Amino acid sequence: MDPGTMAILFAVVLVVCLAAGIWIGTALIVVGAFAMALFTSRPIGAAMATTVWSHISLWGLASLPLFIWMGEILCRTRLSENLFNGLSPLLRRLPGGLLHVNVAGCTAFSAISGSSAATLLTVGKITMPELKRRGYPDAMIVGTLAGAGTLGLLIPPSITMIIYGIMVEESIARLFMAGLLPGLMLAGLFVVYNVGWGVFTEQGRSMREQPSTLREKVLGLKELLPVVALIVGVIGSIYSGIAAPTEAAVLGVGGALILAGLQGSLTSKTLTESLMGTVKTTSMITLLLAGSAFLTLAMGFTGLPRALAEWIGAMNLSATTLIIALMVMYMILGCFLDGISMIVLTIAVVEPLVRGVGIDMIWFGVFVVLVGEMALITPPIGFNLFLVQGMSGRDITFISRAAAPMFALMLVGVVLIIAFPQIALWLPDVMTARN
Amino acid sequence: MTAVRCWAAIADRTLVRLYALCGAIAAGAIVLIAVLVATSIIARSLGVFVGGLTEGAGYAMAAAGTFGLAYAFGAGAHIRVDMVLTALPSNARRIFEFVALAVTALTAVCLAWFMARMVVISWQFGDLSDGSDGLPLWLPQFPAALGFSIFAIALIHHLIRFWITGKVSWQTSERNLLGDDERK
Numbered sequence: 358m359d360p361g362t363m364a365i366l367f368a369v370v371l372v373v374c375l376a377a378g379i380w381i382g383t384a385l386i387v388v389g390a391f392a393m394a395l396f397t398s399r400p401i402g403a404a405m406a407t408t409v410w411s412h413i414s415l416w417g418l419a420s421l422p423l424f425i426w427m428g429e430i431l432c433r434t435r436l437s438e439n440l441f442n443g444l445s446p447l448l449r450r451l452p453g454g455l456l457h458v459n460v461a462g463c464t465a466f467s468a469i470s471g472s473s474a475a476t477l478l479t480v481g482k483i484t485m486p487e488l489k490r491r492g493y494p495d496a497m498i499v500g501t502l503a504g505a506g507t508l509g510l511l512i513p514p515s516i517t518m519i520i521y522g523i524m525v526e527e528s529i530a531r532l533f534m535a536g537l538l539p540g541l542m543l544a545g546l547f548v549v550y551n552v553g554w555g556v557f558t559e560q561g562r563s564m565r566e567q568p569s570t571l572r573e574k575v576l577g578l579k580e581l582l583p584v585v586a587l588i589v590g591v592i593g594s595i596y597s598g599i600a601a602p603t604e605a606a607v608l609g610v611g612g613a614l615i616l617a618g619l620q621g622s623l624t625s626k627t628l629t630e631s632l633m634g635t636v637k638t639t640s641m642i643t644l645l646l647a648g649s650a651f652l653t654l655a656m657g658f659t660g661l662p663r664a665l666a667e668w669i670g671a672m673n674l675s676a677t678t679l680i681i682a683l684m685v686m687y688m689i690l691g692c693f694l695d696g697i698s699m700i701v702l703t704i705a706v707v708e709p710l711v712r713g714v715g716i717d718m719i720w721f722g723v724f725v726v727l728v729g730e731m732a733l734i735t736p737p738i739g740f741n742l743f744l745v746q747g748m749s750g751r752d753i754t755f756i757s758r759a760a761a762p763m764f765a766l767m768l769v770g771v772v773l774i775i776a777f778p779q780i781a782l783w784l785p786d787v788m789t790a791r792n
Numbered sequence: 793m794t795a796v797r798c799w800a801a802i803a804d805r806t807l808v809r810l811y812a813l814c815g816a817i818a819a820g821a822i823v824l825i826a827v828l829v830a831t832s833i834i835a836r837s838l839g840v841f842v843g844g845l846t847e848g849a850g851y852a853m854a855a856a857g858t859f860g861l862a863y864a865f866g867a868g869a870h871i872r873v874d875m876v877l878t879a880l881p882s883n884a885r886r887i888f889e890f891v892a893l894a895v896t897a898l899t900a901v902c903l904a905w906f907m908a909r910m911v912v913i914s915w916q917f918g919d920l921s922d923g924s925d926g927l928p929l930w931l932p933q934f935p936a937a938l939g940f941s942i943f944a945i946a947l948i949h950h951l952i953r954f955w956i957t958g959k960v961s962w963q964t965s966e967r968n969l970l971g972d973d974e975r976k
Contacts, residue, residue, distance in 0.1 A: 375872070375873045377895070378876065378877045378889065379896050379899075380871070381870075381871055381872055381873070383895070386903065387899055402905070402909065403909075405902075405903065409903070409907065414850040415853065419852070421853075422856055423826060426826075604833050610826055632819040632822060635822055636822065636856070636864065637867050638869065639818070640857055640858075640870075643857025643858060645871075646857075647903070695871065698871060
């Protein structure tokens, strides 16, 4: 069977399994078993058991529940109030006013929680009522929140990055370094958009906030300090090479526990809730990883990824053409799947293709995560759009339209990292050279 | 008939408690990961080498991820694409739900069976870990196989409930996503 037919056959089986509502992790196992039964004579069960075992018992994977737990603890503190109170005196004088708090709050919160949905829900719960009370237009509130809420996937420590790093066997520390500048760049684009609204629209010009006093600024900084210290401590210990991501995650959990304890929000109830929330997410990811590890192995046995890579190689495609083709594919997938599922589903076949044309896998990680983020707010179907819909009570058409400029800005971000790969690769190169 | 129903209710409640217990064990395993990694940080800063901590954290990760599977399923944490299902009329949807759940359960049973067989093989051949822990491999593999087995039991349990009541007995994702403390 030629690779084209084979690829179509597997894709059809996979799509049927997913559309039928089979849980994604087990759907991957079904497709893997199908492929092995059809194209190899190897024992399926034994291969499945050993692969699954070796992929779910990795030390590097242990950073995952720890970072999730850290986020779960912090979500139950008054962290988002602190962010709002601290950022507001510093940013509100800018054109665009308190909308910047939405963006900066999401950026800071996503850095510590690693989850897009958690960022959106916790920050939005504080900023949305407050901004509404001050008379900001709904479209701007909803749009900036939906857009900036996606940053959680890119800014380290990111759960999606850890999973990607484990699947393609690249350094998670380097991925964390690569994600920082593109994440900040996106946040910067959102800020520029807010400023533009504040300067160029009638409504925006009328929404100027009172300047803050020095006292307010100092008090604000005091509220921000614990959060900033935690972020700098966790990310800094990874960047400086003092700690591996798993070790930094333990520091993060410790810091989160201390922070929650000092605020008095660390009760046995919140501690239990945070742990059980962590168990749910960890198990969800474990099942995905088990399925994906087996699918990758099965695909390897069929020889499909190598054949496809050779086929693409023979076409003399440029790296850019391949990337644009992949971008379109991921944007379509993103309408139905979240970022993590998208990666575990496609990586078995995509990894050899991308390596084949000589694309840096660290850069590709940033690219995939960024496109996955964008898919979260693709109008009119996007996961974050649904979340914001639930929070704001406005209909999906309104929310899609409000988020559309953010979607366009993210597209600009993707184009920028394709045109200038150094945005992602500069920091890891500099850091690794120094260590 | 009533006796059967009574026993079924007891079995049902016992199983639900079992999943919650496994969830608690998984939570314990996560705390254990934190303790093991913290110990290795402290040991390293004191210049002492304690063998097996790295492997231990990996084993605890496997236990945490697998023991929570059944609990996570009941809480609706596992993800799938339900776009087609929700678009179907309710009769057709019931059939599709059943088939999807049955295929998922069957896959989980296979996975649990082969994991269990791997443990038995590791035990029979006396396989040892390559790491500095030097443990016989069946020891850390056993909890993972047990976690998958309980997951398989849970899926069959949900399948039987669905067969009898015609309703899904796990929390649906919509409820989760809008809850304040739920995360994707």
